[in-house]
Structure formats: structure tokens, C-alpha cells
Amino acid sequence: SQQGEEDPQALSIQEGENATMNCSYKTSINNLQWYRQNSGRGLVHLILIRSNEREKHSGRLRVTLDTSKKSSSLLITASRAADTASYFCAPASNTGKLIFGQGTTLQVKP
């Protein structure tokens, strides 16, 4: 399976700190996406990084991709209490289907 495996499973930080979440996968990908889920709600797309890209930014989000190591990381800078949520990586196969991992639960304490 090329399911994304997130690490750590849970992360607790203080407001203002940076949060880093990692993702590993097993097979070749077309792109890799990160999603966020607030408690009890649907997932929301955050960012997509193509297989030929190494780094991408969107606001306070920074995503890196290392296809040689089959890994990606999501960095949230200057975290806020509102960033409290679960974060999922989703590698996309060449057929375009996404495989979601179990997610990282982030708690940002005010």
C-alpha cells in the first residue's frame, strides 16, 4: 500500500511555536497532498506538492517532499489555537487516487 504514514500521531505545542508533521509512503507518486480536519468535520485541502517539486509554501504552511526517501513534511509556523486539528497526508498514485493515513492530531495550547 502507498498509504501515507504520519508521524507523530499526536503533537501538543504552545501557541506561537512551530509544528512539524512527517509523512512516509511506499510507492511512486504523482503528487502528495495535505489535508486538515477539524473535530467531527470533513477534510479540507491545504496544499499539493508535485513529484518534481521539493518545497512549497502557502501562508504559514511549508511542505517539503523528498521522493528519494519517500517522505514529506508539513511545517506550520507561528501556530495558533485555531490550528488545532488533525492533519493528513495523502500520496496520489499515477492513477490519481489518494490514500489517506491515520493523521497527526495537533493541539495548540493558548
Added chain:
Amino acid sequence: DVKVTQSSRYLVKRTGEKVFLECVQDMDHENMFWYRQDPGLGLRLIYFSYDVKMKEKGDIPEGYSVSREKKERFSLILESASTNQTSMYLCASAQSVLRAKNIQYFGAGTRLSVL
């Protein structure tokens, strides 16, 4: 903005009942998906559809069927609900499965309890 609407946020059904979960998207997307989400197991794909009347099994199709009679609507059917189908069900749509167009847009989810 893409809108994916699931017909119910919460649903309580009895074992053996036939259950319909409805999902509608308003962006003319080709692809639609049904997932279930359980603690410790993440999101698992039940079925997906890449066109009207077309469907493909995902990772856990047993006990489920789907219907896509119109492009905007994708229904998940539990033929005879069982307690192990108690879960959060998430519907999603995507423009296509082609590169960079496979971003999925999710509904708010239906939390189904089977008693």
C-alpha cells in the same frame, strides 16, 4: 467555492435496516468518493465513481453498494445495516484523477450509529 453536501449529519438506524447516505456536489466534478473513518484506522475508501453509472470498489466495499444516476449525486447504500458499520462516513468529489486536478473536496460527514 466547491460545495459537497451530505444529506444528514447524524443518523441512527437499527440492525438490518436498509440505509441510504446521499451526497451532492455542485461543481460538475467527474469523480466522487465514499470513505469511512474510524479511530485508529484513518480514512478507508469504500467505493468511488469516475462517471455517471460507473463505479469501482475501494478497499472495503463489503456490505455496501453505490449508485450514481446523475453526475452531481453519489449515494452510498447499506443493504442490511450491521453494528460494525457504525462509523463516520465522508463523501468527496474531485475534478478528475489527472495530475494536479485530483484535489478532493469533502462534505461535512455523516455520523451513523447502527443499534
